Amino acid sequence: xxxxxxxxxxxxxxxxxxxxxxxxxxxxxxxxxxxxxxxxxxxxxxxxxxxxxxxxxxxxxxxxxxxxxxxxxxxxxxxxxxxxxxxxxxxxxxxxxxxxxxxxxxxxxxxxxxxxxxxxxxxxxxxxxxxxxxxxxxxxxxxxxxxxxxxxxxxxxxxxxxxxxxxxxxxxxxx
Amino acid sequence: xxxxxxxxxxxxxxxxxxxxxxxxxxxxxxxxxxxxxxxxxxxxxxxxxxxxxxxxxxxxxxxxxxxxxxxxxxxxxxxxxxxxxxxxxxxxxxxxxxxxxxxxxxxxxxxxxxxxxxxxxxxxxxxxxxxxxxxxxxxxxxxxxxxxxxxxxxxxxxxxxxxxxxxxxxxxxxx
Numbered sequence: 001x002x003x004x005x006x007x008x009x010x011x012x013x014x015x016x017x018x019x020x021x022x023x024x025x026x027x028x029x030x031x032x033x034x035x036x037x038x039x040x041x042x043x044x045x046x047x048x049x050x051x052x053x054x055x056x057x058x059x060x061x062x063x064x065x066x067x068x069x070x071x072x073x074x075x076x077x078x079x080x081x082x083x084x085x086x087x088x089x090x091x092x093x094x095x096x097x098x099x100x101x102x103x104x105x106x107x108x109x110x111x112x113x114x115x116x117x118x119x120x121x122x123x124x125x126x127x128x129x130x131x132x133x134x135x136x137x138x139x140x141x142x143x144x145x146x147x148x149x150x151x152x153x154x155x156x157x158x159x160x161x162x163x164x165x166x167x168x169x170x171x172x173x174x175x
Numbered sequence: 176x177x178x179x180x181x182x183x184x185x186x187x188x189x190x191x192x193x194x195x196x197x198x199x200x201x202x203x204x205x206x207x208x209x210x211x212x213x214x215x216x217x218x219x220x221x222x223x224x225x226x227x228x229x230x231x232x233x234x235x236x237x238x239x240x241x242x243x244x245x246x247x248x249x250x251x252x253x254x255x256x257x258x259x260x261x262x263x264x265x266x267x268x269x270x271x272x273x274x275x276x277x278x279x280x281x282x283x284x285x286x287x288x289x290x291x292x293x294x295x296x297x298x299x300x301x302x303x304x305x306x307x308x309x310x311x312x313x314x315x316x317x318x319x320x321x322x323x324x325x326x327x328x329x330x331x332x333x334x335x336x337x338x339x340x341x342x343x344x345x346x347x348x349x350x
C-alpha cells in the first residue's frame with residue numbers, strides 16, 4: 001500500500017479476528033518501530049511482544065481502558081528507557097510507524113494508555129518491566145474483522161481551524 | 176512508495192534544495208498530520224506553515240539547535256492546544272505521518288526541539304503563538320539534495336536488545 005493511502009485509510013480498530021499474527025509480520029512491525037527517528041538518536045524504545053494467551057488475559061484485566069485487548073492475538077507494550085530525553089514523543093513516532101506497517105498487513109490496533117498508577121504497577125508486574133522504565137502503552141494487534149471503507153479518516157476539525165499561514169491565527173488556505 | 180519502503184529508507188535530512196514546496200504537497204503533508212490518531216480523539220494539533228523567507232530567517236536565529244532551518248523553503252511548527260491530554264505523544268504520531276508523506280514526495284526534514292525557555296518564548300513571539308499552547312517543534316522541509324542510498328536506516332541497537340518475548344528480559348527471537 002502506498003504510504004499516503006495507508007495514512008488516509010487507517011482506522012483505529014478494537015475488534016480482532018482470533019488468527020495468530022505470523023512471526024514474519026511481527027518482525028516487520030518491530031523493524032518499523034526500530035527504524036523510527038528518536039531524540040538525539042537515543043533509540044530509547046523497548047518492545048515487549050506478548051502472544052501468550054494467559055498473559056494477554058491478565059493484561060486485559062488490568063488495563064480496563066482497553067478490554068478489547070482480551071480478544072487480540074498480539075499485544076506489544078511500548079516501554080522507554082529511564083533516561084529517554086523525550087519518551088512520549090519518541091514513543092509516538094515509533095508506534096505510528098508500527099501502526100502503519102501493521103495496517104498495510106491487514107492488521108488493526110488501538111492505543112491503550114494505562115495511565116492510572118495502579119495499572120502502571122500491574123502491567124509492569126505482569127511483564128517484568130523495571131520500575132524506572134516508562135511504560136507508554138499497550139498496543140493490541142489483530143487482523144481486522146471488516147473491510148476498510150476506503151473513505152478518508154473519521155471526521156476531523158476543518159483544516160482552516162488547525163492550519164495557519166506564516167502566523168498563528170491566519171488561516172492557511174491554498175492559493 | 177510503499178509504506179514499509181518509506182519507513183525503511185527514510186533518513187533525517189538537514190540540507191535542502193532552495194526550491195519551493197508546491198501548495199499541493201504542503202496540503203498533503205498537513206492532511207497526513209490531520210489524519211493521525213490522537214488521545215481521546217482530541218485532535219489537539221495546530222500547524223503553522225511558514226514559507227515567508229524573512230520569518231524563516233528569524234526562526235533559524237532563535238532555534239540555534241537547527242541552524243539548517245535557514246536553508247529550508249518551508250518550516251512547519253507543531254503546536255498543541257493548551258488542554259491536550261498527551262501533547263508530546265500525539266505530536267509524535269502526527270509529525271511522523273507528515274515526515275513519511277514528505278519523504279515519499281522527495282522531501283526531507285529534521286526535528287528541531289526548541290526546548291530552551293528563551294527559544295520557546297522567541298519562536299512563539301515570531302509566530303504569534305499564544306503562551307499557553309505547547310510548542311513542540313519546528314520541522315524544516317525541503318527537497319533532498321542527495322539520492323536515498325537504498326540501505327536500511329542508520330545503525331540501530333540490535334533487535335535482541337530492544338525486543339522481548341512475553342516478558343521483559345527474554346530476548347525476542349523468531350522461531
